[in-house]
Each structure stands twice: as C-alpha cells, then as structure tokens.
Amino acid sequence: RTIQDPASQRLTWYKPPLTVLVIKKVRDVSVLQPFTQLVKWLIEEKHMVVFVEQTVMDDPLLLSNASFTMVQDRLMTFRDGKDDLTDKIDFIICLGGDGTLLYASLLFQQSVPPVMAFHLGSLGFLTPFEFENFQEQVTNVLEGHAALTLRSRLRCIIVRKNEETSKSSKAPTNLLVLNEVVIDRGPSPYLSNIDLFLDGKHITSVQGDGLIVSTPTGSTAYAVAAGASMIHPSVPAIMVTPICPHSLSFRPIVVPAGVELKVP
Numbered sequence: 001r002t003i004q005d006p007a008s009q010r011l012t013w014y015k016p017p018l019t020v021l022v023i024k025k026v027r028d029v030s031v032l033q034p035f036t037q038l039v040k041w042l043i044e045e046k047h048m049v050v051f052v053e054q055t056v057m058d059d060p061l062l063l064s065n066a067s068f069t070m071v072q073d074r075l076m077t078f079r080d081g082k083d084d085l086t087d088k089i090d091f092i093i094c095l096g097g098d099g100t101l102l103y104a105s106l107l108f109q110q111s112v113p114p115v116m117a118f119h120l121g122s123l124g125f126l127t128p129f130e131f132e133n134f135q136e137q138v139t140n141v142l143e144g145h146a147a148l149t150l151r152s153r154l155r156c157i158i159v160r161k162n163e164e165t166s167k168s169s170k171a172p173t174n175l176l177v178l179n180e181v182v183i184d185r186g187p188s189p190y191l192s193n194i195d196l197f198l199d200g201k202h203i204t205s206v207q208g209d210g211l212i213v214s215t216p217t218g219s220t221a222y223a224v225a226a227g228a229s230m231i232h233p234s235v236p237a238i239m240v241t242p243i244c245p246h247s248l249s250f251r252p253i254v255v256p257a258g259v260e261l262k263v264p
Contacts (some may be wrong), residue, residue, distance in 0.1 A: 003023075004028050005143065007088075007116050008029060009147070009150070010143065010146075010147060010148065011114060011143070011144050011147070012144055013090075013144050016142075017090035017091055017142055017144060018048060018049055018090060019048065019049040019050075019051065019076075019087065019088060019089050019090045020042060020048050020049070020050055020051070020089070020090065020091055020092070020093060021050075021051045021089045021091075021092045021093070021104075022035065022038060022039055022042070022051070022052055022053075022092075022093050023052075023092065023093070023095070023096070023103065023104050024056070024094075024095045024100070025096030025097065025099070025100050025120060025121050026055075026095060026121075027062065027226070028096070028121075030120065030255075031081045031095050031096060031120050032059075032061055032065065033060060034065075034095055034120060034131050034134075034190065035056075035062075035095055036062065036067045036068045037067070037183055038095065038134060038138075039071060039075065039110045040067055040068075040071050041134075041135060042098035042120065042138075043071050043074050043075075044071070044138075045135075045169040046138075049076060050074075050076065051075070051076045051077070051078055051085070051088070051089060052076075052078075053077065053078060053079070053080065054077045054078065054079050056077075056262075057072070057077055060102055060111055061162075062099075062187065065261060071249065074259070078244075080107065084215070085107060085108065085109070086110055089108065089113045090113060090178075090182070091113045091114045091115070091141070092104050092112075092114070092115045092116065093115075093116050094115060094116070094117040094118065094120070094127065094137070095118050095120050095123040095131070096117075096120050096127070097119070097120070097121020097122050097127060098121065098125055098126045098127060098204050098221075099121065100117070100121060100127075100166070101115060101117045101126045101127060102126075102178055102179060105153070105176075105177075105178040106175075106177075106178075108113045110177050112259055114141070114148060116129060116137075116138065116141055116214055117200065118130070118131045118134065119131075124146055125151050125220045125221075126217070134229060148217075149234075150218070151178065151215070151217050151233055152233075152236065152257055153176045153177060153178050153215060154176070154180070154181055154213065154214075154215055154238070155174070155175070155176055155185045156173075156174070156176075156177055156179050156181045157173070157174050158172055158173040158174075158187070159172045160172070163220050168183060177215075177218075178215065178217055179214060179217060179218035179221050179222070180210075180212050180214035180215065180216065180218035180221060180222055180223060180242065181213045181214075182210060182211070182212050182213075182222065182243075183210050183211045183213075183263055184209055184210030184211075185209055185210055186245060190233070191207050191208060191209070192206075192207070192208065192209065192210055193205060193206070193207050194206040194210070194211050194263055195263065195264060196240065196257055196262075196263060197261070197262040197264070198212065198255060198260070198261055198262075198264070199259050199260050200202065200260075200262070203253075204250070205251065206242050206245060206248045206249075207245065207247065208242050208243055208244045208245035208246050209243040209244040209245070210225055210242075210243040211240065211241070211242055211263070212228075212239075212240070212241040212242065213238060213239070213240055213241075213261055214238070214239045214241065214244060215238065216230075216232060216234075216235055216237060216239070217233055218239070219231040219239050222242045223239050223252070225254065226241050226243050226244075227240070227241065228252040230263065231254070235255035236258070237254050237255065237256060237257055238254070238255050238256070238257055238259065238261070239252055239253075239254055240252065240253040240254075240255060240261070241253075241255075
C-alpha cells in the first residue's frame with residue numbers, strides 16, 4: 001500500500017477555466033515563437049481570455065510577427081504593481097526558466113492559481129514541461145487530467161527601526177516569497193553578526209557574510225550553493241543556512257514549517 005503524498009494531489013476544476021495568464025522570459029528571442037504559437041492556439045482553439053504583461057505589447061519583435069498581430073487586439077493586459085490580478089486568473093502558463101516561475105509567484109501575494117511551466121530557459125528545477133507537444137499537455141490540464149504539487153512560501157515581514165519606534169501609519173513591508181529570504185552584509189567589508197530567534201527563543205548567532213532562510217523549493221537555489229542540503233518540496237520545513245560562517249561548527253539547520261524566525 002502506498003502512502004499519499006500530502007503535497008501532491010489531482011487538479012480539480014470547480015468550473016471550466018476561462019482565463020489564463022501567459023508569462024514569457026524577458027529579453028529572450030528564442031521564446032517569441034513559442035509564445036506567439038501558444039497565445040494564438042489558446043485564443044483560437046480553446047477560446048480562452050489570455051492575459052499578458054503590457055510590456056509584451058510594446059516588443060518590436062513581436063509587433064513585426066504576423067501571427068501575433070492577428071490576435072494582438074484580443075489580448076488582455078496588466079501592469080505589474082498597478083493592476084490587481086486576484087480572482088481574475090484561472091491558471092498560469094510560464095515560458096522560460098525558474099526565474100520566470102518565481103516572477104509569476106511574486107505577482108500573486110495571496111493564493112496563486114495553478115502554474116504550468118514550460119522549460120525554455122537556462123535552469124529547469126521548477127519547469128518540468130517540454131514545449132514540443134504543448135497542445136496535448138495544456139489540454140490535459142484544462143480537462144483536469146494532471147497532478148498538482150503544492151509548494152510552500154515564506155511570509156517575510158520587514159519592520160524598520162524608525163517604523164518600530166514611531167507611531168507611523170505606514171504598514172511594514174509584507175511579502176510572500178517562493179525561494180528564500182537573504183540577510184547579508186551588503187557592501188560592507190566587515191562580518192555581520194546576526195542573532196536568530198525561533199518562536200521568540202534565541203537559538204544561535206551567526207558571524208559571517210549573512211543568512212539564508214529558504215523554503216524546500218528554495219533549497220535547490222542559493223542555499224545549496226552555500227552548502228545546504230536539498231529538501232524535497234513535499235517536506236514541511238524551513239532551511240536556515242549561514243553564508244560563509246566564520247565558524248567550524250555552524251551548519252545548515254532544518255526547522256519545522258510554521259515557526260516564526262526573527263532577526264532583530
């Protein structure tokens with residue numbers, strides 16, 4: 001008998017998906033043809049409402065593409081930081097590498113619609129789909145014949161010293177991040193001294209270049225380059241990794257997901 005992975009489940013649509021956000025890798029000519037092909041197919045064959053970034057509409061290489069100009073007027077656009085996409089998008093298709101998917105995650109600071117990522121970039125830890133037979137693969141997703149892997153994100157709250165002491169009405173910076181939060185020494189030539197608290201309890205001090213707090217997804221990024229182990233995305237955990245620690249004993253720490261980590 002197999003044990004069901006709690007982070008993996010079947011994709012179930014409560015209503016047929018009608019809107020799709022297509023995000024392509026920026027400044028990459030090789031993505032333009034697949035992007036045009038996909039968008040045209042979604043509009044003409046699947047009769048979907050397709051959203052793209054406003055900057056896409058200003059790309060001179062796309063504007064000179066006859067296939068793109070045929071569907072250009074039928075595309076919906078948004079501006080990052082100005083238009084709210086919450087509850088407007090049924091699912092997302094990414095064309096690029098891991099960075100494209102991370103950008104898609106950043107656009108949605110509440111719940112993220114299902115993301116289908118095609119590998120057309122340099123790194124592909126998070127982009128399992130190949131573009132060759134995209135029609136069949138997208139159709140399977142639209143019909144609910146696909147597995148869904150849930151990925152955890154970190155909530156990062158930045159409270160600046162003057163905001164903490166003053167009665168400012170300005171809310172602290174509050175972001176949900178998919179990969180990691182990094183605290184480092186910046187341009188300073190000196191070591192940083194960082195105290196780390198877990199649920200209000202001091203657990204260690206880090207003397208070095210900084211600290212990486214990563215999700216299981218982010219454990220394959222900066223953290224693994226800094227000497228940490230990779231964590232399977234289904235494991236509910238947070239990885240704490242020092243950057244170049246000035247110590248022989250400090251090694252990466254794995255803590256349970258859901259704890260509050262604080263660096264004063």
